[in-house]
Amino acid sequence: MVTASSVHITVLRGRDDERRAIRDLLDGAGGGALLLQGEPGSGRSALVGYAHRHAADRTILAGAGLTDEAALPYAGLQRLLDPVRDRAGALPVAQRRVLRRALAGAGCPAGQRLTLSMAVLGLLAVTARDRPLLCTMDDVDLGDRPTAEALAFVARRLCHLPVVVLLTGAVDTAPGGIPTRRLRPLDEHDSRAVLTDRLPVPASDPVVTTLGAVAAGNPQALVDLAEALTPAQCRGEENLPTTPPPDGALGRDYRARLDRLTDDARHLLLLAALDHDVDAATLVRAARATGTAIEALAPAEVAGLVRVEAHGVTFPQPLVRAMVVATAPLAARRAAHLVLAALLDDGDHRLRRALHLAAAAEGRDPALATELEAAARDDGDPDARSTALHRAAELSVDPARAAARLVAAAHHAWSAGRPHRARLLVQHLPTGLPGPAVTGRVELLRGEMELRCGRTPAALTALLAAADAWAGTAPDLALEALLRAGEAVCFAGDQYRYADVARRARALCQTGASPRTELVTAHLAGVAATLRGDHEAAGPTLRRAVVLGDRLTGPDLTPTALTGAAVAALLVAEDGPAHRLADRAVALARVRREVCDLPRALELRAVAEYWLGRHETAAETSREGLRAARDAGQTTWAGVHRGMLAVLAAVRADRASSLRLIRELGEEPAPGSRPDALARWALAVLDLLDGRPEDAAARLAALACPGTGRGQVTVQVMATPYLVEAAAASVHRPAAVAALAVFDRWAHSTASPSRRALSARCHALLAPRGSQAAEEGFRAALRWHPPGAGAFERARTEFLFGRELRRSRRPRDARRYLHDACETFTRLGVAAWAEQAAAELRAAGESVGGPDRSAAQLLTGQQLRVAQLVAEGATNREVADRMFLSTRTVDHHLRNIFHRLGIRSRTQLARVL
Structure with a gap:
């Protein structure tokens, strides 16, 4: 039994709801009950201790169910009520008599159980006359059943008494009529x-x-x-x-639970625990082969330790399987492995059989090592392959073969999303690896793990070393290392170094290459041309990579190749194909269980969905990518997905979510890295929403320096429409003009109407206010926006055009566009953008409802204080003096206040507040 003395959990992490429920019961004027269900070690006893510490002035009666006393009726009740037995004299004679009889060990006749239960309730009520009472019974399911039934009866009848009853039990403890909370695993x-x-x-x-x-x-x-x-x-x-x-x-707790089972039951549990894929038929055969009846497993099933179904054997509590194996003697484990190996054929279950034989092997066995390696090639699960190859390395006699198998085991561990295991396997490699092929594989693995989980500079060094190791013998593998090296360069914001990667790739070009190698070559050349601004050369090459990606089959079809093709599609603004290729990469990685490829594939799918205007879908993809990155231990790519989620939340005006995600990023992203750039983009969008365009422009202008290739050029290109909007009338206008020039060269090299629409909108924003050029730019943007797609960006264009017309003193012309924008924003659920459009409509003379949110929600703290003083009748000079500001700053705040609240005078401001 796990008791409060053995479970030393003093800080109850992840149990806020349960603690709140306990405090609510203890703080209430009346009584109540609560049953906490959970597996061993889930913190049930710790929560009982929490209740005792927060019982304040309550009298505490505490007990616990004991397995040793489970056959003694009312033993638990006797220990619980012993401190207050002397108060039984206040009970009616019949109740007093039956209670004393039960607590003395004489039991209770079936016809008097109701009287006994009423006596227990009455005794607790008498005890609670002086002070409120807390009564707890931990592990109520382990003790005697009559005690549990009596306490359940009492727990259902406490609403008018100052008595709180707290019970804990296993997950299958469920007496009716008592509020119950299940203790879930910690996140x-x-x-x-x-x-x-x-x-x-x-x-x-x-x-x-x-x-x-x-x-x-x-x-x-x-x-x-x-x-x-x-x-x-x-x-x-x-x-x-x-x-x-x-x-x-x-x-110790699980050992005690298992010790209560028969030897045969423990033996069958061990057989089931040693093979994750064992089914009911195989388990029956295993039982028969060892002279055991399958019926012996019934007590373990009744206890909820295991569930046997036709399709397989499952352990409902996640740790039971591991603890069954961990607590079994070595000899028993070895014998069980041999039994399972004898029952599995070497056809459909070749790897399972070999693994069982390997688990029972003693010393080196090169033949078994060879069999494990061959069986691993036939299995599609990288985790199983890693386990098999690691064991094959341990069984190997030849050090060179052992090293090669260890490297392969590390590679599959990484694919399965186990980077820590992969690192340890690589660290245990002997010095002097056998040949450049193994050296190249080790460096590629190290580089990829550093790229996804560690330090980008170290990643680039390792990946270039891998390319060098393979350059003379395996140019296709060298190109794959260069593909990752290019990814590392872009992630770190060092795009100027991509030229060296492309130069190395050109030296590896070969005739008659496989489609995958041809795709990687086209990708590297196309990305390099894009980053140097040569879109005429980049376009055909990248489109070739997209076509090749769609044609991949057989061994050439890998998630890495598909993500390379998806990147190429994004760079030529073919958003639909990019989404299709990234989605295929996600599906393929899942089918092959190559967890390591999921975060990157999901990132590209989210970017494609962003460009397609599917912001909600992109956010869901990024959330999925964040989960995948966490599961795979890819901390850097978890940062990428958090950054993308922050941008999407900011674009949808979800300030709280965006700031929370940026806080979660913390100081981990290196300055200039992709997560850092995404976080800055998100903050800039929030600045723009808050009426701080200069701050927004400063953030976005600092994302990259296109002329030098430093910084996140691709992120700045994506954010250019926001940069131009923020910087159109500020000191950052030159930076916006430079960024737009880069965006234009790219947009006009593609066939994307949406990119051309954004380009036209940006030029309209930079044109003189009220000019013919501005109006023509906005109208061109509206013509380019594709119908039925990208509704958000079209609404943004309509809003900006309407604002331009309104500020050019053409309110009647402005209303049409502002109406359309407001309607679309409302339909999309982006309230802040809808409110801005409504404010512009009011400023254009349209009678529309006021903002749904209060002024306190719409204004910053300083803006609200300025508004309150002005509403009280203070002049701008008086406000400036009282807030220690300049009158110019007060004027600026007041303009933003009028804009946000959709008003035009101090009188209206006083009315709103």
Whole structure:
């Protein structure tokens, strides 16, 4: 039994709802009850302790169910009520008699159980006369059943008594009529917090991620793992445990639960636990082969430890499987592996059979190592392949073969989303690797892991080293390393270095290359030409890459090749094909379980959806990408998805979500990196919404310097429409003009109507106010906007055109466009943009409803204070003196206040406030 004394969880992470429910009961004037359900180690006892600490002036009666007393009727009730037995004299005679009889061990006749239950309720009521009462019974399901039934009866009848009853039990403890809360596994954030609280030294991020996955959100498992970890394991220098320690608090609890089963039941549980794919038929055969009846497993099924169905055997509680294996003796595990291996054929189950044989092997076995390697090639699960090749390396006699197998095992571990395991496998490689091929594979793996999870400069160095190692023997693999190197260059904002990557790629060109190699070559050449502004050369090459991406089949069809084609499509503004290719990459990565490729593929799909105007869909894709990046340990790409989500939230005027995501990024993104640029873009959009165009322009102008190729050029190109809008009438206008020149060269090299629409809109914004050029630019933009697609950008153009007409003293002409913009923004659910359009409509003389939000929500803190003083009758000079501002600043604030509230006079301001 996991008791409060053994589960040392003092800070209850992730249990806010349960603590709130307990406090609500304790703070209430009446009584009530609560049942907390959870698996062992989920924190049930810790919550009972929390209730005791917050009981204030309540009398506390506490008990716990004991397995040793489960066969003794009312044993638990006797221990719970023993401190107040002397108050039983206040009960009616019949109740007093039956209560004393039950607590004395004489039991209770069936016909008097209601009387006994009423006696227990009455005794608690008598005890609560002096002070309110808290009565707790931990692990109520482990003790005797009559006690549980009596307490359930009482818990249903407390509404008029100052008595709180708190019960805890397993997930299948469910007496009717009692409010129940199920303790769920901790999420990633809370799991990290528990580990951080407990680890002896600060741990690296991959270590924390791996331990969180091992614990499966169980608080006690996290505590046990943290207490068992060595400093070297914390630093990621040694292998991490794959299960919670068997001698920890949770391990002891599971050992006690398993010890209550028969030997045959434990044996069958071990057979089921050692093979994740075992089905009911195989388990029956395994039982028969060892002289055991399958019926022996019934007690474990009744206890909820395992569930056997026709299609497979499952363990409802995530840690049960691991603890069954961890607590079994070595000899029992070895014998069980051999039994399972004998039942599996070497055709459909070749790898499973080989793994069981390898788990039971003693010493080196080169034949079995060869069989594992061959079986791994036939299996599509990279995690299983990694396990098999790692074990094959351990069984190998030849050091060169062992090293090659270790590298392959690390590669598959990375593909399966286990970067920490991949790093450790690479670290354990012997010095003097066998040949440049293995060296190149190691450097490619290191480079890709650094790109996705670590330091971009180190990634670039490793990837270029991989390309050099393969240049003479495997040019196709060298090109793949250069593809990743180019990605690293762009991620870091060092696009000027892409020329060197492209130069290396040109030296590797070969005739008769495979379609995938041809695609990578076209991609590298096309991206290099795009980054140097040579769109005439880039366009045909990139379109060739898109065509090749659509034609990939067989071994050439990989998620990496498809994402390369998707990038090419985005660079020539073919948004539909880009989305299709990225979506195919996502689907392929999932089918092959190549988790490492998902975050990048989902990023490109989200970018395509942004350009297609599907902002909600793009946000959902980015959320999916964020989850995939976290699961795969790809911290840098988690930052990319957070940045993209922040931009999408800002564009949709969801200030709170955008700022939260930017805060989550923290200081991790390196200055100039893609996540950093996306965060700055998001803040700029919020600045624009808040009426701070100069701040917005300053942020966006600093994203890149197109002339030098430094910074995030591609992000700045995407954000150019916002930069031009913000900088049109500010000191940053030259930067906007320069950025628009880059955008124009790109937009006009494509066949994209939406890019040309944005270009025309930007030119209209930079034209003199009220000029013919401005009007023609806006009208051209509206003609270019594709019908039925990109409704948000069309509405933005209509809004900006209407504002231009209104400011040019053409309010009647402005209303039509502002009406359309307001209607579209409202339909899309972007309230802040709709409010701006409504404010412009009011300024154009249209009678429309006031803003839905109060002035306090629409204005910044300083703006609201200025508005309040003006509404009270203060002049601008008086406001300036009282707020220690210049009159010019007050004038500026007042103009923004009028604009945001959709008013035109101080009288209207006083009325609004």
